[in-house]
Amino acid sequence: MDEIAALRTESANPRTVALDSMPVPELLRVMNSEDAGVASAVAQAIPAIALAVELIVAARGRGGRLIYAGAGTSGRLGVLDAVECPPTFGTDPGEVIGLIAGGAPALTRSVEGAEDDPARAAADLAEIGLGTADIVVALAASGRTPYAIGAAQYARSVRAGSVGLSCNLGATLSEHVDVGIEIDTGPEVLTGSTRLKAGTAQKMVCNMLSTAAMVRSGKVYGNLMVDVNPSNAKLVDRARRIVVAATGVDAAAAAALLDTADGHPKTAIVMQLVGVDAAAARNLLDRANGFVRAATS
Numbered sequence: 131m132d133e134i135a136a137l138r139t140e141s142a143n144p145r146t147v148a149l150d151s152m153p154v155p156e157l158l159r160v161m162n163s164e165d166a167g168v169a170s171a172v173a174q175a176i177p178a179i180a181l182a183v184e185l186i187v188a189a190r191g192r193g194g195r196l197i198y199a200g201a202g203t204s205g206r207l208g209v210l211d212a213v214e215c216p217p218t219f220g221t222d223p224g225e226v227i228g229l230i231a232g233g234a235p236a237l238t239r240s241v242e243g244a245e246d247d248p249a250r251a252a253a254d255l256a257e258i259g260l261g262t263a264d265i266v267v268a269l270a271a272s273g274r275t276p277y278a279i280g281a282a283q284y285a286r287s288v289r290a291g292s293v294g295l296s297c298n299l300g301a302t303l304s305e306h307v308d309v310g311i312e313i314d315t316g317p318e319v320l321t322g323s324t325r326l327k328a329g330t331a332q333k334m335v336c337n338m339l340s341t342a343a344m345v346r347s348g349k350v351y352g353n354l355m356v357d358v359n360p361s362n363a364k365l366v367d368r369a370r371r372i373v374v375a376a377t378g379v380d381a382a383a384a385a386a387l388l389d390t391a392d393g394h395p396k397t398a399i400v401m402q403l404v405g406v407d408a409a410a411a412r413n414l415l416d417r418a419n420g421f422v423r424a425a426t427s
Contacts (some may be wrong), residue, residue: 137298139271139324143317161319161326168330171313172338178311179338182293185309186265186343189291190225194263196343198228199255199281201245203325204269204295204332205230206237211336217365219340219349220357220394226340229254231277248280255284265291267339269332271324273301273312282306295335297328311335348420351376356396356422360388369395376422377402400425 134140146160172179186196198208209228215221231250232241244250255266266285270278273296283306285292294303294310304310313335315327344350349357354376360369373384376399384398391397391408400411403426411425418424 133274134272137272137274138314138316139297139318139328140322141317142321143319146319149319164319164327165330168313168315168327168334171315172331172334175311175313175335178309179335180342182267182309182311182339183342183346185291185293186267186339187346189263189265190343190347192263194261194265194291195224196226196340197255197258197260197264197266198226198269198336199251199266199278200229200269201231201275201277202236202240203329204271204275204278207329207332207336208267208269209237210333211340215340215344217359217361218355219344220359221344221349227258229258229281245275245277248276248283251277251280252284255281260285260288260290262289265293267293267295267336268303268307269295269336270301270303271297271328271332273298273303275303279303279306293339295332297324297331348418348422351396351399351422354395356399357420358395360393360395366393369393373398373402396420396422 149157198212200208209230212226212228215226216223230236232244235241236244266281268278268281279302282292282294282303286306292307294307296303297313297315299312299314301310301312304312313331315331318324318326320326354372356372358365358369360366369388370381370384372395373387374381379402387398387402391401396415397408397411399422400414401408404414414425
């Protein structure tokens with residue numbers, strides 16, 4: 131327990147010792163001020179984040195999956211990033227997976243004790259058939275959560291790639307992974323409440339990992355999400371605007387291209403820029419490993 135008490139994420143913040151007596155506007159200003167430092171803390175870890183992205187891209191290149199694993203808030207943030215990849219990048223739901231200690235029930239309520247069992251993480255990863263092609267990103271604000279460490283250890287045992295994401299320097303988790311990402315978010319506004327700054331930092335890093343990996347996997351053209359899955363009215367409109375932005379055609383022509391391309395913006399863009407039909411556009415994209423720029427050059 132002394133080890134836990136010594137963690138920066140568990141220590142008291144001297145700027146918020148009177149939190150309970152602050153007027154609400156002051157309380158909110160203090161929270162905002164503390165949050166403002168999170169981005170700069172993440173910036174310090176960009177070299178490690180970049181290494182992690184390269185590992186994820188390599189895993190995807192060999193047909194492997196990106197698997198987030200964590201407990202509590204950390205686990206929920208991993209699941210959140212995973213479930214947002216299919217609509218944003220057109221990935222199959224099995225390409226990016228989020229595992230949380232305690233399973234699906236832990237997404238909406240606390241499952242006491244689930245995070246303390248490293249064997250549970252190994253079982254969860256074994257259940258999805260973790261293999262050498264895959265990569266596991268283990269998340270733990272403290273850097274010592276047994277479930278996250280168990281996930282990292284199991285990944286190493288089957289020779290899968292591994293990344294650790296912690297919010298304390300010198301994290302134990304970093305000792306068990308190929309790349310350790312450590313964000314020094316410091317003491318929380320509410321002592322020990324790592325859903326605050328630590329949670330924000332982990333969300334930022336997950337955003338960076340998945341977005342950068344998808345960019346490097348051909349899921350983006352310029353800054354457009356050309357593999358977006360237009361599964362609702364908002365995304366249908368976005369797909370149309372993406373084709374307009376990428377090709378310069380008007381909205382009506384973009385809609386017609388998308389109809390011919392089965393709603394796939396990437397195919398529609400190649401059709402227009404190269405002057406080919408949908409089948410030929412798909413063939414060009416296949417030969418270019420999904421990169422629009424290469425397919426149209």
